[in-house]
Amino acid sequence: MRPIAAACLRQFHARLLPRSPINTILRLRFSSDLAPSDMSGIKRRNEANGSGEKRWKKKRTGKSDKKVGTGRFEGSPEDILLDDIKSLLRISQPEESVAESATIEESAPETFTEVEVTISTLTSTGDGLGTSDDGKRIYVVPFTVPGDKVTARAIKNFPGYTTTDLVEVKQPSQDRKDDLVFCKYFGRCSGCQFQMLSYDYQLGHKRRVIEKAMKNYSNLDPSLIPTVGEVMSSPLSQGYRTKLTPHFDGPRKGGFKPSDPIPEIGFQARGRRFVLDIEDCPIGTQVVRDGMKSQRDFVKHNLHTFKRGATLLLRESTRRTPLENDGSSNGNSEPQAYTDSKVCVTDSKTSITEYIDNFKFTFPAGSFFQNNNSILSKFTAFVSEQLDIPSEDGQEHPQDSYMIDAYCGSGPFSICCGHKFKAILGVDIASQSIESARRNAADNGIHNARFITGNAEAIFADVDFPPDRTSIVIDPPRKGCDELFLQQLLKLGPKRIVYISCNVHTMSRDIGWFIDSSAGSYVIEKVGGFDFFPQVSLHPDVITALSAIYEYLYTNAK
Numbered sequence: 001m002r003p004i005a006a007a008c009l010r011q012f013h014a015r016l017l018p019r020s021p022i023n024t025i026l027r028l029r030f031s032s033d034l035a036p037s038d039m040s041g042i043k044r045r046n047e048a049n050g051s052g053e054k055r056w057k058k059k060r061t062g063k064s065d066k067k068v069g070t071g072r073f074e075g076s077p078e079d080i081l082l083d084d085i086k087s088l089l090r091i092s093q094p095e096e097s098v099a100e101s102a103t104i105e106e107s108a109p110e111t112f113t114e115v116e117v118t119i120s121t122l123t124s125t126g127d128g129l130g131t132s133d134d135g136k137r138i139y140v141v142p143f144t145v146p147g148d149k150v151t152a153r154a155i156k157n158f159p160g161y162t163t164t165d166l167v168e169v170k171q172p173s174q175d176r177k178d179d180l181v182f183c184k185y186f187g188r189c190s191g192c193q194f195q196m197l198s199y200d201y202q203l204g205h206k207r208r209v210i211e212k213a214m215k216n217y218s219n220l221d222p223s224l225i226p227t228v229g230e231v232m233s234s235p236l237s238q239g240y241r242t243k244l245t246p247h248f249d250g251p252r253k254g255g256f257k258p259s260d261p262i263p264e265i266g267f268q269a270r271g272r273r274f275v276l277d278i279e280d281c282p283i284g285t286q287v288v289r290d291g292m293k294s295q296r297d298f299v300k301h302n303l304h305t306f307k308r309g310a311t312l313l314l315r316e317s318t319r320r321t322p323l324e325n326d327g328s329s330n331g332n333s334e335p336q337a338y339t340d341s342k343v344c345v346t347d348s349k350t351s352i353t354e355y356i357d358n359f360k361f362t363f364p365a366g367s368f369f370q371n372n373n374s375i376l377s378k379f380t381a382f383v384s385e386q387l388d389i390p391s392e393d394g395q396e397h398p399q400d401s402y403m404i405d406a407y408c409g410s411g412p413f414s415i416c417c418g419h420k421f422k423a424i425l426g427v428d429i430a431s432q433s434i435e436s437a438r439r440n441a442a443d444n445g446i447h448n449a450r451f452i453t454g455n456a457e458a459i460f461a462d463v464d465f466p467p468d469r470t471s472i473v474i475d476p477p478r479k480g481c482d483e484l485f486l487q488q489l490l491k492l493g494p495k496r497i498v499y500i501s502c503n504v505h506t507m508s509r510d511i512g513w514f515i516d517s518s519a520g521s522y523v524i525e526k527v528g529g530f531d532f533f534p535q536v537s538l539h540p541d542v543i544t545a546l547s548a549i550y551e552y553l554y555t556n557a558k
């Protein structure tokens with residue numbers, strides 16, 4: 001079950017730098033009642049990972065566990081937060097003393113007592129961090145900004161750090177803009193924790209998260225990492241989400257009874273395991289917000305029909321009606337060619353429609369499609385440009401070039417970028433998405449595309465495109481690419497690779513492995529971000545797009 005804001009971001013330690021004991025020790029996971037910003041799946045994660053204290057004391061094995069291979073780094077929010085804590089601890093006290101002696105008790109406050117904290121850092125997960133007076137303990141304080149002086153309530157102690165609730169901002173940072181907060185659930189809901197930051201500040205922070213991720217998790221020499229570009233803003237910073245999934249809990253057995261009270265219907269409460277009742281969510285598009293109200297009413301009036309708790313689906317669908325050419329204008333010089341009307345779909349099997357520019361996409365409401373339509377036009381245009389293969393003598397994209405669309409979903413890249421390629425091959429593990437991709441390609445006049453269902457690496461058995469005239473776009477889920485896929489990609493050696501990710505941490509891991517393994521055959525040309533999730537930290541908050549250019553792999557072999 002996902003709360004309102006899914007997320008993404010992460011880290012690593014340069015292989016060329018010495019790894020301190022604390023690096024390894026800190027690869028523990030949260031085992032608290034609290035968790036970082038994305039609370040989804042926390043129960044399962046806690047059960048799987050055991051106690052944080054044991055993990056803290058885990059000894060390093062001497063092997064990097066952040067490379068492709070066994071025990072590879074998964075880029076979870078817990079790992080990322082812990083690495084940020086580790087960095088701050090390292091600044092405030094000698095590494096050895098932290099690594100060897102950290103215990104829960106050391107300088108730990110009593111649970112539920114209040115502490116005064118000055119926030120010095122904003123983590124990649126979106127939490128503020130401050131150090132205790134003796135420098136031996138870090139306080140993790142949600143909804144804070146570097147420079148804030150706050151009172152926080154200790155919730156749970158771990159070796160070296162304490163998770164807290166924010167009680168009061170005693171002296172605000174100059175970067176805190178509380179008048180920007182637009183949602184009445186701010187501070188209690190687990191989503192949209194950046195509302196008190198200007199949008200420019202949010203974009204700057206997300207850029208720093210990408211920089212940190214590439215530096216810490218790619219294992220690459222810094223000279224191989226280009227300057228991280230600006231994070232491109234979303235045209236809409238509120239009212240952009242075309243999909244919301246509020247949920248409610250229910251009895252484990254026997255279903256709801258007529259006498260049962262109406263449960264809380266909403267999103268995970270910040271730092272708690274219960275659902276916060278949410279009547280309205282202003283980051284949803286208007287039709288999705290309206291749908292939320294009517295679905296809440298539906299649950300209230302039909303509670304007895306639910307056997308247990310449920311996740312509600314609210315998904316925007318667009319009906320586009322061509323206009324008669326009556327000379328009316330949309331305000332630009334171009335006459336308006338259509339009108340769009342929106343409806344909210346709540347059945348996951350119902351087919352819905354979205355447009356990116358004039359490209360039309362239909363897919364089942366429950367399947368994957370990007371949730372912020374407002375940014376898709378400039379994002380797909382950017383990806384299209386990165387896929388271009390410069391010809392020998394200039395900038396022109398050769399006519400006889402080919403495209404691979406790995407993790408293609410219902411085909412947005414094949415369709416928005418595919419017109420300039422001679423042939424396209426797409427792959428996705430979800431057969432439903434592949435059916436949609438085939439239909440969408442046909443509907444949009446892309447007749448040279450073939451889509452196959454399977455693991456991404458299945459593409460390599462099927463592809464016969466000449467590598468030096470092939471571009472590939474890779475858009476994996478948050479866990480990144482499988483090792484086998486990366487190995488075969490390296491073997492194929494396509495001319496251009498555009499890696500897109502909603503988890504910059506696993507992306508950095510994969511790209512680091514790839515660049516390193518290519519032994520100079522590939523270089524990273526560009527790294528930057530697109531802010532798909534304004535107001536939100538981590539999951540999925542920034543989509544990163546990176547392009548690597550093929551230099552000479554296989555040149556001599558052919």
Ligand SMILES: C[S@@+](CC[C@H](N)C(=O)[O-])C[C@H]1O[C@@H](n2cnc3c(N)ncnc32)[C@H](O)[C@@H]1O
Nearest residue numbers: 368407408409428429430454455456475476477
């Ligand atoms: C982030 S989505 C991207 C989808 C598409 N590119 C888009 O922008 O709509 C990741 C996609 O990877 C697919 N996927 C997950 N694991 C996969 C695997 N092992 N092999 C191939 N596809 C996979 C999912 O079904 C999903 O469609």
